Amino acid sequence: MITATETQTPLLDHVDMRMVAANGDEILDRNAIVKLDPDHPGFRDKEYRARRNAIAQIAMTYKPGSPIPAAPYTAEEHGVWQTIWKALGPAHREHACAEYFECLDKLAFDTDRIPQLDEVSRKVEAISGFRLEPVAGLVEPRVFLESLARGVFLSTQYIRHHSTPLYTPEPDVAHEIIGHAVTLASKQFAELNRLFGEAVRRTSSTTELDRLARVYWFTIEFGVLRENGQIKAYGTGLLSSAGELAEMHKAELRPLDLEVAVDLAYDPTHFQSFLFCAESFDAMYETLREFLIRW
Numbered sequence: 001m002i003t004a005t006e007t008q009t010p011l012l013d014h015v016d017m018r019m020v021a022a023n024g025d026e027i028l029d030r031n032a033i034v035k036l037d038p039d040h041p042g043f044r045d046k047e048y049r050a051r052r053n054a055i056a057q058i059a060m061t062y063k064p065g066s067p068i069p070a071a072p073y074t075a076e077e078h079g080v081w082q083t084i085w086k087a088l089g090p091a092h093r094e095h096a097c098a099e100y101f102e103c104l105d106k107l108a109f110d111t112d113r114i115p116q117l118d119e120v121s122r123k124v125e126a127i128s129g130f131r132l133e134p135v136a137g138l139v140e141p142r143v144f145l146e147s148l149a150r151g152v153f154l155s156t157q158y159i160r161h162h163s164t165p166l167y168t169p170e171p172d173v174a175h176e177i178i179g180h181a182v183t184l185a186s187k188q189f190a191e192l193n194r195l196f197g198e199a200v201r202r203t204s205s206t207t208e209l210d211r212l213a214r215v216y217w218f219t220i221e222f223g224v225l226r227e228n229g230q231i232k233a234y235g236t237g238l239l240s241s242a243g244e245l246a247e248m249h250k251a252e253l254r255p256l257d258l259e260v261a262v263d264l265a266y267d268p269t270h271f272q273s274f275l276f277c278a279e280s281f282d283a284m285y286e287t288l289r290e291f292l293i294r295w
């Protein structure tokens with residue numbers, strides 16, 4: 001059952017970075033240690049916080065290109081992964097696009113245990129050339145987006161607190177794997193992610209970077225498309241949240257017009273009130289590809 005707290009589902013994500021720093025100072029480093037807010041579900045759980053720090057250390061000492069050390073997940077945390085999949089299985093069957101299922105098949109996850117990033121990264125790399133690198137928490141949008149140009153997805157490694165298995169206030173390994181890593185096993189999605197990175201590299205102004213980040217949000221994170229007359233999700237923020245998928249059909253659908261999307265504000269703290277809908281997977285791919293090449 002999904003409780004009231006769990007249905008809030010405000011996912012602050014890569015492109016709407018909320019920096020959290022060890023000492024409260026602004027940190028621009030990609031390996032900043034995470035400090036939990038007092039309202040974070042794990043704030044009072046010493047063990048969880050210690051594990052979060054241990055996992056953050058993995059990212060801080062990680063050397064790009066080397067194997068990603070395994071995170072020390074507990075039985076309780078593997079239980080969170082199981083709960084997430086129990087909720088997502090039926091939600092995916094109803095709302096996920098066909099391309100997503102193809103990718104899911106290719107990666108063949110164990111729904112009982114949180115897979116380690118290294119194992120997921122190897123599988124994805126063999127398919128699309130994309131690999132994962134661990135980060136301690138949210139990173140600057142520019143750092144996150146530019147790394148996509150190198151075929152690198154900067155991924156968190158911790159999992160949300162066990163008290164709220166269907167809710168996370170920040171991107172965790174479930175969002176990264178179930179949303180991003182799965183879609184990166186699609187050659188087309190991998191190409192679009194790379195093109196985002198390349199477009200960001202060509203963008204020096206902060207205002208223009210914000211505009212590009214909005215397009216990332218409205219497509220890669222929260223995009224939907226038509227498939228056999230039905231609305232299906234391809235956005236990772238939708239596909240990794242049973243709550244978002246259940247609420248998706250309440251959102252106002254707008255035609256996928258990226259010239260409009262670049263200037264629209266979005267609210268990361270609530271279910272999305274409107275979504276951009278492509279006429280088909282191919283239409284989404286072509287529209288976004290052309291937009292990013294032209295940028």
Ligand SMILES: [Fe+2]
Nearest residue numbers: 013014171236
């Ligand atoms: Fe995301």
